[in-house]
Amino acid sequence: MPYSPKHKEKTRQRILQSAAKLFCAHGFDRVTLHQIMKQANMTHGAFYAHFSGKSSLYEAAMQFAASHAFWARDDKQTEGKETHLKAMVTRYLSWSRNDKEHPSPLEFLVTDAAHTEEKVRQAYQACFDSLVERLAGILKKRGSQDAETLAEETVVSLVGTVAIARSFTQPLQNDFLKRAQERIVNRLNSGFQKEDDSDLVKG
Incomplete structure (x- = not known):
C-alpha cells in the first residue's frame, strides 16, 4: 500500500531537520548521507524517494533552516521581549545553546560559502540572502535608517564571529x-x- 502524501511530507521534513542539524554543525563535506539518515532514524533507501543526491538535500536543508530561523518566526511571535534585537544577537552567538529543533543557519561552516561545487555555494548564498532580507524587514519595521546595509553588516558579523569562536x-x-x-x-x-x-535594542 503506497504511503499517503501527508506521510511522505512528514518523512521529508524529518530528513531536512536532521540534515540541517548536521550541516550546521559540520558543513557539507564532513556530513554523509548515512549520518543524516541515521539521525532521522530512517533507512538509507528512503533518502532517494525525496532527494536526488547530497547537493539537492543541502539546498533544501538551507531553505528549511532559514525558514525556521529565530528571526524568521511569524509576526505574532516577533512582538515579545524575547525577540528584541539584543536577544537575537545573544541567541546566535550562543550557538551551543540554540534551538536544537531549528538550528541557526549562521552555524553553517563558512567554508561552504567557497565550496568547489557550485550548487553548494549557491545554496549557501541563497540562505545568507534570505537571512539578510528577513532581518532587514524587522529593522525597517522598527525604524532603522538604513535597514538593508545594517542587516547585511549584522549577518556578516555574526557569521564571522561564530566561525572564529569555534x-x-x-x-x-x-x-x-x-x-x-x-x-x-x-x-x-x-x-x-x-x-x-x-525600546528596540535594550536587553
Whole structure:
C-alpha cells in the first residue's frame, strides 16, 4: 500500500531537520548521507524517494533552516521581549545553546560559502540572502535608517564571529563572544533614531 502524501511530507521534513542539524554543525563535506539518515532514524533507501543526491538535500536543508530561523518566526511571535534585537544577537552567538529543533543557519561552516561545487555555494548564498532580507524587514519595521546595509553588516558579523569562536578554547571563547555581542549591538543601536534605542535594542 503506497504511503499517503501527508506521510511522505512528514518523512521529508524529518530528513531536512536532521540534515540541517548536521550541516550546521559540520558543513557539507564532513556530513554523509548515512549520518543524516541515521539521525532521522530512517533507512538509507528512503533518502532517494525525496532527494536526488547530497547537493539537492543541502539546498533544501538551507531553505528549511532559514525558514525556521529565530528571526524568521511569524509576526505574532516577533512582538515579545524575547525577540528584541539584543536577544537575537545573544541567541546566535550562543550557538551551543540554540534551538536544537531549528538550528541557526549562521552555524553553517563558512567554508561552504567557497565550496568547489557550485550548487553548494549557491545554496549557501541563497540562505545568507534570505537571512539578510528577513532581518532587514524587522529593522525597517522598527525604524532603522538604513535597514538593508545594517542587516547585511549584522549577518556578516555574526557569521564571522561564530566561525572564529569555534577555534577558541574556554575562557577565551566566552570573552570573545561577549566583546563581539557588545560591538554588534552597539552597531545596531547606531542605525536607529536616538529616541527609539531604549525600546528596540535594550536587553
